[in-house]
Amino acid sequence: RGVVVVVVVVMAAASVRAFTVVDVLRKGGPLSAGHRGLGRSSSSRGLLLIPGARTGLPSSSPRRRGLLVSRRAQTTEAAAPVVAAVQQQEPAPPTKQKKQKSPKQQQKPKGGQQKASSDSKKEANSTFAELRQVRVAKAEAMRAAGEEPFAYSFGATHFSEALHEAYKDLADGAEDSTATVRVAGRVAAKRSFGKKLAFFSLRDARGEIQLYVERGALDTDDDAEEGAPSAYARMLEWVDAGDIIGAEGTLKRTMKGELSVKVSAWTMLTKAFAPPPDKRRGLTDVTKRYRHREVDLIANPDVRRTFLLRAQITSAIRRFLDDRGFLEIETPTLHSQPGGAEARPFETTHNALDLDLTLRIATELHLKRLVVGGFDRVYELGRIFRNEGVSARHNPEFTSVEVYQAYADYADIAVLTETLIAGVAQEVLGTTELPYGDETVHFETPWRRVPMRDLVVGKVPELAPFYYSRGDEETQTVLPPQSQDLAAAQAIAAEAFARYDASPSLPAKAETLGDLLNLCFEELCEHELRQPTFVTEYPVEVSPLAKPHRAIPGFVERFELFVVGRELANAFSELTDPADQRRRFEAQADKKARGVNDEACGVDEDFLFALEHGLPPTAGLGIGVDRLVMLLTNAPSIRDVIAFPLLKLPQNAPGGAAAEGEDEASSEH
Numbered sequence: 305r306g307v308v309v310v311v312v313v314v315m316a317a318a319s320v321r322a323f324t325v326v327d328v329l330r331k332g333g334p335l336s337a338g339h340r341g342l343g344r345s346s347s348s349r350g351l352l353l354i355p356g357a358r359t360g361l362p363s364s365s366p367r368r369r370g371l372l373v374s375r376r377a378q379t380t381e382a383a384a385p386v387v388a389a390v391q392q393q394e395p396a397p398p399t400k401q402k403k404q405k406s407p408k409q410q411q412k413p414k415g416g417q418q419k420a421s422s423d424s425k426k427e428a429n430s431t432f433a434e435l436r437q438v439r440v441a442k443a444e445a446m447r448a449a450g451e452e453p454f455a456y457s458f459g460a461t462h463f464s465e466a467l468h469e470a471y472k473d474l475a476d477g478a479e480d481s482t483a484t485v486r487v488a489g490r491v492a493a494k495r496s497f498g499k500k501l502a503f504f505s506l507r508d509a510r511g512e513i514q515l516y517v518e519r520g521a522l523d524t525d526d527d528a529e530e531g532a533p534s535a536y537a538r539m540l541e542w543v544d545a546g547d548i549i550g551a552e553g554t555l556k557r558t559m560k561g562e563l564s565v566k567v568s569a570w571t572m573l574t575k576a577f578a579p580p581p582d583k584r585r586g587l588t589d590v591t592k593r594y595r596h597r598e599v600d601l602i603a604n605p606d607v608r609r610t611f612l613l614r615a616q617i618t619s620a621i622r623r624f625l626d627d628r629g630f631l632e633i634e635t636p637t638l639h640s641q642p643g644g645a646e647a648r649p650f651e652t653t654h655n656a657l658d659l660d661l662t663l664r665i666a667t668e669l670h671l672k673r674l675v676v677g678g679f680d681r682v683y684e685l686g687r688i689f690r691n692e693g694v695s696a697r698h699n700p701e702f703t704s705v706e707v708y709q710a711y712a713d714y715a716d717i718a719v720l721t722e723t724l725i726a727g728v729a730q731e732v733l734g735t736t737e738l739p740y741g742d743e744t745v746h747f748e749t750p751w752r753r754v755p756m757r758d759l760v761v762g763k764v765p766e767l768a769p770f771y772y773s774r775g776d777e778e779t780q781t782v783l784p785p786q787s788q789d790l791a792a793a794q795a796i797a798a799e800a801f802a803r804y805d806a807s808p809s810l811p812a813k814a815e816t817l818g819d820l821l822n823l824c825f826e827e828l829c830e831h832e833l834r835q836p837t838f839v840t841e842y843p844v845e846v847s848p849l850a851k852p853h854r855a856i857p858g859f860v861e862r863f864e865l866f867v868v869g870r871e872l873a874n875a876f877s878e879l880t881d882p883a884d885q886r887r888r889f890e891a892q893a894d895k896k897a898r899g900v901n902d903e904a905c906g907v908d909e910d911f912l913f914a915l916e917h918g919l920p921p922t923a924g925l926g927i928g929v930d931r932l933v934m935l936l937t938n939a940p941s942i943r944d945v946i947a948f949p950l951l952k953l954p955q956n957a958p959g960g961a962a963a964e965g966e967d968e969a970s971s972e973h
Contacts (some may be wrong), residue, residue, distance in 0.1 A: 435579045442542055443575040453575035458550040460488040465510035471555050479556040488550040515551050516564035546576035594943050595951055614933045620728040630681040635670035644668030646903040647690040663689035667706045673914040675922055680710035696941040699949050703929040710920045713877040714861045717923035718838055722749045740868050740938050751836040759829040764800040782856045804828055818843025833866035848888040850876035875925040882915035
């Protein structure tokens with residue numbers, strides 16, 4: 305029927321070079337159902353012998369020395385799309401090549417390191433494009449053979465995790481031929497052992513399981529017409545790492561103890577055009593990991609675990625609150641007046657209404673209006689948007705949960721907070737002692753409670769007279785911060801800032817002793833709070849929505865929770881006096897108008913109207929969910945726990961997708 309014989313002669317200094325599939329294609333040679341590392345004899349169904357492959361043939365065999373034989377013209381025809389795809393990517397080979405210098409002979413480039421880096425990048429991009437075209441050609445070859453490379457559905461019966469559990473007692477070398485299972489997932493690795501056996505690692509949403517692909521089990525008398533590649537050969541040729549496939553078979557444990565699905569049938573579910581990252585190097589560029597999170601999830605099992613835990617943590621938070629009678633009610637994302645926090649909002653316009661709006665910076669005010677309306681326990685877990693800088697702790701788009709409980713105060717909500725967080729840690733992770741970096745965080749309750757002024761005076765004892773009036777050793781009276789001399793306190797604070805390597809110019813910006821106290825805490829004390837600590841009794845100047853302290857003038861009933869030097873939660877007894885709330889709003893608006901605080905809130909008339917109708921005594925809590933997930937998953941940056949954090953667009957690559965994908969998707973060799 306026509307026998308095609310191609311002889312490849314390779315001249316080298318010491319030995320014959322082993323060719324891969326892509327090598328053969330680059331030289332203009334044919335490609336059939338053979339795959340790199342797989343050698344097939346001329347009696348096989350149209351498969352190619354590749355020099356250097358594990359064929360089991362003696363080195364003296366003429367086929368071993370480079371005869372690529374195909375007995376079937378159909379195989380050559382089926383390979384034509386693959387050959388054409390790669391040849392389109394490759395220039396004609398040069399007629400003469402210079403001898404490669406040994407490493408000792410090679411010289412360092414002079415003043416050309418930047419150019420060398422650019423050339424290296426182009427080579428990497430070219431390799432990515434090559435491999436992509438080979439995969440595209442395989443999809444076309446599948447369609448030509450009557451197989452669809454992009455399936456519509458697949459009825460899997462088990463996840464890998466369930467199979468490992470159900471067959472944990474299956475002995476090494478044993479097979480359960482009584483039950484047939486169907487599994488689906490992404491091919492993580494592929495290993496072939498000649499013409500009879502291959503192994504695929506299949507990864508699904510719950511774990512990984514091995515596919516045991518034996519030619520005798522896969523090929524049947526009902527296979528393709530005589531002369532066409534076998535089912536086994538088609539699977540090895542068509543399936544690459546990164547493809548999504550479905551497989552059916554029985555369960556077998558190999559002699560090495562690996563539970564496997566012994567495949568009797570398979571189907572391509574999605575042919576992946578882009579090759580996965582190199583399994584040895586992985587996806588290491590941090591920015592590209594964040595921008596192309598889908599590839600990061602494919603390449604890094606620890607990243608998948610982080611987002612699995614995040615989902616479990618948010619579910620546990622909702623369960624905890626639901627079980628205690630709280631209702632989750634969604635509030636608007638678009639606001640006409642930003643409020644509920646000190647932050648710069650994102651601004652937008654509603655075209656149809658010709659209305660200027662902002663994205664919400666908090667859910668607080670609308671949730672408290674719901675309490676006014678009669679919902680005594682409400683919460684919302686949702687996205688917040690603040691037009692601020694980016695750091696390891698800040699992302700402009702983040703998740704918070706805000707909780708409001710009527711007829712409670714900040715002491716009650718503190719107990720709720722520590723119970724919630726410790727309970728979530730125990731439920732999701734099975735422990736309340738968790739590693740974070742080089743530390744161990746202990747979440748056993750109760751947690752430490754300490755007034756802000758105690759921490760500041762402990763750090764700067766010279767400030768004590770400005771916040772305490774001491775009598776005997778047993779008693780002390782707290783003075784209102786407004787009653788002392790501000791300039792003298794600023795001078796003392798400036799000296800302390802210089803002593804502790806903080807900016808000594810900052811204290812001069814404080815307008816009151818309350819502002820100064822808060823500034824000293826943030827700059828000198830906050831980072832030292834490593835174990836869970838409630839910092840209580842904040843100055844009224846920095847707490848416009850909190851109720852005045854019932855016993856200490858100039859302070860409010862508020863706490864913030866700090867762990868590993870970071871704020872994790874903020875809570876207070878809510879201000880319910882509408883007249884006092886209006887004065888606080890107006891003071892904030894004045895600061896903003898004078899340029900003292902660009903993030904200060906304005907006067908929200910709708911919220912004041914609600915307070916006029918009566919807000920019962922209420923305690924409110926806000927927890928940064930992203931920071932909580934960071935803490936519970938030992939993640940160093942907030943970007944590690946947000947699936948798609950906000951990033952700058954890369955230079956010279958509008959949209960950023962194509963250029964970066966090519967940089968990181970490395971060779972499959």
